[in-house]
Amino acid sequence: MSGSEPLLRVEGLEKYYESESDFIDRLLGRQKKVKAVDGVSFEINEGETLGLVGESGCGKSTIGRSILQLREPTAGSVYFKGQDITTLSDSELRDLRKEMQIIFQNPQSSLNPRLTVNDIIGEALDIHGIEGDVTRDARIKDLLERVGLNASHANRYPHEFSGGQLQRIGIARALAVDPDFIVCDEPVSALDVSVQAQILNLLEDLQDELGIAYLFIAHDLSVVEHIADEIAVMYLGKIAEIGTPEELFVPPQHPYTEALLSAIPEPDPLWEGDRILLEGSVPSPIDPPSGCKFHTRCPRVIPPSDYEFEQEEWRAVMSFRHRAREEDIAVETFGDDDDALTEALRDELDLPSSLTDPEAERVVEEALRSVADEEFAAAESVLRETFETPCTTDEPALRRTDAGRVACHLFDPAYESGPTDGTRTDDGAVTGDGAAASGDD
Amino acid sequence: MAMLEVEDLNVRFYTDDGVVKATNDLSYRIEAGERFGVVGESGAGKSVTSLALMRLIDEPGVIESGEIRFKGQNLLEMNEEEMRSLRGNEIAMIFQDAETALNPSYTVGEQISEAIRYHLDLDEAAARERAIETLESVGIPSAAERYSDYPHEFSGGMQQRVVIAIALSCDPDLIIADEPTTALDVTIEAQILELLEEVATEFDTAIQLITHDLGVVAEFCDRVMVMYAGHPVEMAPVEDVYYNPQHPYTVGLMSSIPRIGDDRDRLQTIPGRMPDLIEMPPGCNFHPRCPYAEESCTRVDPQLVDVETGDPADPINSDAQTAACLAHTGELTGELEYEVTVRGEDDFPGPDGASSSAEVTDR
Ligand code: SF4
Ligand code: SF4
Numbered sequence: 001m002s003g004s005e006p007l008l009r010v011e012g013l014e015k016y017y018e019s020e021s022d023f024i025d026r027l028l029g030r031q032k033k034v035k036a037v038d039g040v041s042f043e044i045n046e047g048e049t050l051g052l053v054g055e056s057g058c059g060k061s062t063i064g065r066s067i068l069q070l071r072e073p074t075a076g077s078v079y080f081k082g083q084d085i086t087t088l089s090d091s092e093l094r095d096l097r098k099e100m101q102i103i104f105q106n107p108q109s110s111l112n113p114r115l116t117v118n119d120i121i122g123e124a125l126d127i128h129g130i131e132g133d134v135t136r137d138a139r140i141k142d143l144l145e146r147v148g149l150n151a152s153h154a155n156r157y158p159h160e161f162s163g164g165q166l167q168r169i170g171i172a173r174a175l176a177v178d179p180d181f182i183v184c185d186e187p188v189s190a191l192d193v194s195v196q197a198q199i200l201n202l203l204e205d206l207q208d209e210l211g212i213a214y215l216f217i218a219h220d221l222s223v224v225e226h227i228a229d230e231i232a233v234m235y236l237g238k239i240a241e242i243g244t245p246e247e248l249f250v251p252p253q254h255p256y257t258e259a260l261l262s263a264i265p266e267p268d269p270l271w272e273g274d275r276i277l278l279e280g281s282v283p284s285p286i287d288p289p290s291g292c293k294f295h296t297r298c299p300r301v302i303p304p305s306d307y308e309f310e311q312e313e314w315r316a317v318m319s320f321r322h323r324a325r326e327e328d329i330a331v332e333t334f335g336d337d338d339d340a341l342t343e344a345l346r347d348e349l350d351l352p353s354s355l356t357d358p359e360a361e362r363v364v365e366e367a368l369r370s371v372a373d374e375e376f377a378a379a380e381s382v383l384r385e386t387f388e389t390p391c392t393t394d395e396p397a398l399r400r401t402d403a404g405r406v407a408c409h410l411f412d413p414a415y416e417s418g419p420t421d422g423t424r425t426d427d428g429a430v431t432g433d434g435a436a437a438s439g440d441d
Numbered sequence: 442m443a444m445l446e447v448e449d450l451n452v453r454f455y456t457d458d459g460v461v462k463a464t465n466d467l468s469y470r471i472e473a474g475e476r477f478g479v480v481g482e483s484g485a486g487k488s489v490t491s492l493a494l495m496r497l498i499d500e501p502g503v504i505e506s507g508e509i510r511f512k513g514q515n516l517l518e519m520n521e522e523e524m525r526s527l528r529g530n531e532i533a534m535i536f537q538d539a540e541t542a543l544n545p546s547y548t549v550g551e552q553i554s555e556a557i558r559y560h561l562d563l564d565e566a567a568a569r570e571r572a573i574e575t576l577e578s579v580g581i582p583s584a585a586e587r588y589s590d591y592p593h594e595f596s597g598g599m600q601q602r603v604v605i606a607i608a609l610s611c612d613p614d615l616i617i618a619d620e621p622t623t624a625l626d627v628t629i630e631a632q633i634l635e636l637l638e639e640v641a642t643e644f645d646t647a648i649q650l651i652t653h654d655l656g657v658v659a660e661f662c663d664r665v666m667v668m669y670a671g672h673p674v675e676m677a678p679v680e681d682v683y684y685n686p687q688h689p690y691t692v693g694l695m696s697s698i699p700r701i702g703d704d705r706d707r708l709q710t711i712p713g714r715m716p717d718l719i720e721m722p723p724g725c726n727f728h729p730r731c732p733y734a735e736e737s738c739t740r741v742d743p744q745l746v747d748v749e750t751g752d753p754a755d756p757i758n759s760d761a762q763t764a765a766c767l768a769h770t771g772e773l774t775g776e777l778e779y780e781v782t783v784r785g786e787d788d789f790p791g792p793d794g795a796s797s798s799a800e801v802t803d804r
Pocket of ligand 1: 292300
């Protein structure tokens, strides 16, 4: 890359929404903030692609729209060619849109059904003016051919095209203004596999020829791998891990990246890998978990150093704690018998009949009794106060490792209690002495 | 006799633009407890197939000819009453969009116990109890409490669990799952597939899984039918299709899947798109997109044949690998040439079982 300034630099981007609330809530100022994007930074160089991946609700689409100023960011800066565009006036923004474009998941809904393809692309040309001395029609013809459409179809209407062809029209429209940067928001998610591959190849060809940079938003890691120079994995409004595909796909990884990768169904009937099944779903961004936002589902959540836990036991205790906090444990269905009740609770919570560490067992039993009395808060607090883990108290920062940047305490030498898994960090040190995690000693 | 036998099924839609041939002489079978995959891209006719099984084809569509035999009885000859008691009772359905499959104005518990009472003739209390058990068996935490929650209070993955619970509540012999995980995030998809796998094993339920995702089929199915333009182009046990595909369309589909860790710069594609089902290309419907097409392909409509012998396929009685391509009947001068690479370390499956997979490259 030439020069020190990347084409696009996003710094500390935040986008908060007010949660839906009723009149009384508003009156009392009880509205809650939904942190859709919660402090995200990254850079994209000229002619390169950043893939932004995550499950629904992780904030990836909001980022795309905030960069283009289609949604005003709550905080943070977006530098395009060195200029902070969050401070631009409307007319300056309008000029900027010549350089930054977007293509959507459903081209059907973003193309005016009453206009011919000729008019759709012509409109974009008119708004931004045509450069050079080509005629308007020649330019349209050129654009259509460039995206692999038959130029003689210019007089047809959107409904006469298939989904893949419509996406090509959407791309032609974006190209009409000769942009340097395009946000591709799930551009192939609605397409069949064979067509998906055609569009991905087309986007790559256009990048090679025209040097356009992409922010490629997708929920599917295998789709971005082919097109991205760098990939950011997002979880609940934050970047969990960012790096080149090579860095990201080779362990050690952020536990969330690891789980996402392992969840992709492998097109091989005899594949025998172990699938990591995450429990539950992504928590609500209205009241996100403390510390590391992934701790409610993380299979590798760090156990407290002064107790001995099998990793699975500890995961179950953490989930117990989370469900106590959410008051999401059914109690009244299990008769009156005390023993039967705690046994049923253990069963419901996937807790073994007795934990490895007798001290820990005592604490968990106390919490179970509180739950039996429907004292959820008491159960939560005894678990929280006794078992300390950085995962629930400290928010992990993105740290540079040998392979990309990762936001997880397992990669931080400051926390010595992680399970031994050869997790390397900056200086090549291995974190975790394994004492807490291994049950075989 | 297999549990389900579909023979020469023809579904047509009479539209203003012409007659849409949604399925053409479609034949297949599903054994009790079997997991049968139906794969293809949009317009291949896979969803029509499942609707036909439930006799849910609406105007302007008609089931023009053929038989659908379920435990020996032809569904197409049943009256509405008989059909109603079969639906949900012996054959249940799971759709892509769980939210629309659920009634927003009843609690999920009511919807399940209603299904149970309708089909199993239980009183209210017993139906409630069975509904709670079913909710528990599909992994809904605090099932008794959530019994009285409304669908909108559930996440997408949880809604799909409820739909599965409804499907299971009457202990059906066959579940038709039409893209059951397509609308879900990948980590939730993994949970739901695992759940389907568990319940299918536990209750010995047969599943017809309709999907566009070859990864899902590989993971889940015993046999698979690849559909193109309303008819099967290849049908075989899952391993045969993945390690030794015998139809150019199957090969194209497999090679266009983006795979993590492959070194291909460009993805392989199948040029063009699915033909218009009103005006199908003559001869082999796939010829305009097929890299191996020859002149004969534009004239001769290839029949589904046993790829070993070239004899006409017998999808109702045989498990042989079958494909509909002239290469298997000696009517093609050239040969189908492609490469199947099975990724793995030295031997297969990989020693740690962690990273082996088949990858198909066209020519
Ligand atoms: S910080 Fe803790 S909870 Fe978060 S990803 Fe790392 S191990 Fe898991
Ligand atoms: S019959 Fe011809 S066109 Fe059809 S799949 Fe075989 S080679 Fe291709």
